[in-house]
Amino acid sequence: MFDVSASGSVVKADERARLWMAILGSVLIASMRDFESTLAAFLVTLIVACTAIFAPKMSLPPLRVGRVGRRLLQINLLSIFIWLTLPWGWTVSQGWSWQPEMATQAAVVTLRLNAIVLWCLVWLSQMEPQVLASSFRALGAPARLALLLYLTLRLLETLTSSRKRLQRAMRARGSAYSLLRRLQGIAQLLVLLIAEGVRRADIFVAALRARGLDLQSTHFYLPSSVSRPLPWRQRWTFTAAIVLLLVAGWGL
Amino acid sequence: MHLSEGVLEWPVLASAAALSTFGVGLGMRTLSQDRLPTAAVLTAVFFVGGTVHIPIGIGSVHLVLTGLLGVLLGWAIFPVLLIGLFLQVLLLSFGGFAVLGANLLVLALPAALVGALLRPVLRSMMTVNRTSVSLRTAMGLGGVSAALSIGGSILLVALLLWWSGGEQWLSLMYVLSVAHLPALLIDAAVTALTIGTLFRAAPDLCQRLLETPEHV
Numbered sequence: 001m002f003d004v005s006a007s008g009s010v011v012k013a014d015e016r017a018r019l020w021m022a023i024l025g026s027v028l029i030a031s032m033r034d035f036e037s038t039l040a041a042f043l044v045t046l047i048v049a050c051t052a053i054f055a056p057k058m059s060l061p062p063l064r065v066g067r068v069g070r071r072l073l074q075i076n077l078l079s080i081f082i083w084l085t086l087p088w089g090w091t092v093s094q095g096w097s098w099q100p101e102m103a104t105q106a107a108v109v110t111l112r113l114n115a116i117v118l119w120c121l122v123w124l125s126q127m128e129p130q131v132l133a134s135s136f137r138a139l140g141a142p143a144r145l146a147l148l149l150y151l152t153l154r155l156l157e158t159l160t161s162s163r164k165r166l167q168r169a170m171r172a173r174g175s176a177y178s179l180l181r182r183l184q185g186i187a188q189l190l191v192l193l194i195a196e197g198v199r200r201a202d203i204f205v206a207a208l209r210a211r212g213l214d215l216q217s218t219h220f221y222l223p224s225s226v227s228r229p230l231p232w233r234q235r236w237t238f239t240a241a242i243v244l245l246l247v248a249g250w251g252l
Numbered sequence: 253m254h255l256s257e258g259v260l261e262w263p264v265l266a267s268a269a270a271l272s273t274f275g276v277g278l279g280m281r282t283l284s285q286d287r288l289p290t291a292a293v294l295t296a297v298f299f300v301g302g303t304v305h306i307p308i309g310i311g312s313v314h315l316v317l318t319g320l321l322g323v324l325l326g327w328a329i330f331p332v333l334l335i336g337l338f339l340q341v342l343l344l345s346f347g348g349f350a351v352l353g354a355n356l357l358v359l360a361l362p363a364a365l366v367g368a369l370l371r372p373v374l375r376s377m378m379t380v381n382r383t384s385v386s387l388r389t390a391m392g393l394g395g396v397s398a399a400l401s402i403g404g405s406i407l408l409v410a411l412l413l414w415w416s417g418g419e420q421w422l423s424l425m426y427v428l429s430v431a432h433l434p435a436l437l438i439d440a441a442v443t444a445l446t447i448g449t450l451f452r453a454a455p456d457l458c459q460r461l462l463e464t465p466e467h468v
Contacts, residue, residue, distance in 0.1 A: 023349045030350035031262040078256045081431075085423040102420060112258025116348050124342055132342065144280060144288065149335050151292030152299070156339070159296045163304070179306075183438070186304060186315070187445030193300060194450075195457055197293035205289050 015127060015135040022123040026116045038108045042115040049118045052125075068121055075117050079110045154204055155197050162196050163189065254340070254355050255409060257348030260416045268412065269353025272330070275360060279330030290461060291332050294321055298336040302346070306438055313435040318405065319398025320443045322363030324461045326371050333360045354412055362404025366397045374447070375462045378455070387451055394447030398440040406432050 029045075032038045053065055087103035088096050127135075132153070137146035170185045260268075283291055301315040321329050337355055340346040347355045370393050377386050406429050413421040413428075450458040 026257065026349035027265075030257055030260075030265060030348075033261070075256055078259075081424060081427055082259075085427055086420065088423070105417075105420070109258050113256050116257035116350065120341070120349065127342075142280065144283065144285065145276075145331055145335070148283075148288055148292055148295065148331060149338070151289060152295040152335055152339065155292055155296040156299060159300045160303075163300050182306065183441050184445055186306070186442050187449050189304075190297060190301065190317075190320075190442070190446045191449045191454060191457075193297055194293060194461070195454060197296055198290060198457065198460070201289035201293050 015131050018123045018127065019132070019135050022120045025119045025123070029112055029116045029119065032112060033108065035104055035108050035111075038111040038115070042111040042118075045115045045118040045122070048122050052122050067125075068118070071117055071121060072114060075113055076110075079106075079113060082106050082109055151201065151204065155200060158200050159193050159197055162193060166192055254337075254347040255351050255358065255412070257351050260351060260354055260412055264412055264416045265350055265354055268357045272334075272353040272356040272360070275327070275330035275357070275364065276334055279327045279332070279360075279364075282326060283328040283331055287328065291325065291328060294324060294461075295332045295336045295339075298333065299339055299343075302336075302340065302344075313438050315442060316359070316402055316405075316435060316439050317398075317443070318359050318363040319366065319401040319439065320394065320446055322360075322365075322367030322401055323371055323374060323394065323397045323443075323447070324367075326367045327364050329364050329367060330356065330360045333363075358405050358408045358412065362408065363397075363401040365404070366400045370397050371462065378451075378459050378462055387448060390451045391444040391448040395440040395444035398443035399436055402432065402436040402439055406436070 025045075029038075029041050032041055049068065053068065083106050086106040086109075087099055089099045089102070091097065132149075134146075134150075136149055137143065141149075166189050170189065298317055298321060301317045303314070305314050318329070318333070321332060325332055334352075334356055337347055337352055337359070341348055341352065374390060374393055377390055409428060410425045413425050450461070
């Protein structure tokens, strides 16, 4: 699910700091409006991503070219829509005409889109799901929300494999002839997934209770990797990065 | 249905995030500890359902399922979709962090309103004798809930785009609205059939999903 196979270098940054960096960077880039600053942000994220791809010995999580390419391809489908609609204006006298100022706006949107996706890929690749849930809680999310994320992550893998298994079985029984049959098959699949998920969730909750963890309690288990305070060097680096981001955001 | 990063301006993003935070707070009040496992199941189903693609012509649509979740969860759809969208950002690069509040508002608000209207009706139908008429009515309500939820989401997307870019975005609004119509129809059909299957084949499960207490 998460890309954890490339283990060429140790991910040194703390997960909480990485999550915050991804969120803050996204918000900052999203607030940029003019072409120059957006282009600068895109170039910076491109350099950071290239560093993560081609210099994996640095403390950034390593990235794979194929993975980055696939993500960029997916998200740029919207860019195509934007370029097909935004820069073109229609008037009765002139018909369709190219509007340079709207083309600039389309370029800003496209650059922002790509910069944010690259930035998030850099900071969040190779993050383990359970660590993610704990980081979410450690960053101040309510205990019930973090527990919901934790339970969801536990169920996701089961339901994803169940979906593949059930769909294979349905295809083998020939349930994909007509659209209606296919939709009926999908509805049955969803009901089976809900039933399977509820059964698994009950077992999981019973196991939690058997181990002495109570869902009614507001306490939430945090692994030591994210319940300990940040090491001072990371704390200062993290604080400096946030201040820099905020100052940059203020300047823009 | 997801708005991508970089499309909306920051005042729109901030307002949508504030409204979504209010929705999440409201939803958390209805999401008691006992409902957490069921909510987690439906979050996972939302995520997995989003990866189910149905080929239509030369393209394909993926399931949104907000109508189904709205009917089953009511206002608790806000925290559920928050987690679902958060995971979609992380695992599938759908949407983004800055636009998370806007996407949550777009998907959850219409579904929560539709759920608030139709959930009590479906719940009362579960308690009376289930006949073929009530089965068809339940399926119809399911289809209507999906159609209204996705239709509401399309309108909200158009509203946010208009607020962000004014009339310059008009043609993009039209393109996006038309592009989502097949998803609306498919989702309405799948939700109707799912409610029907739950109603007919798994009444206990349906009752458990619908009869959880709400405190709002």
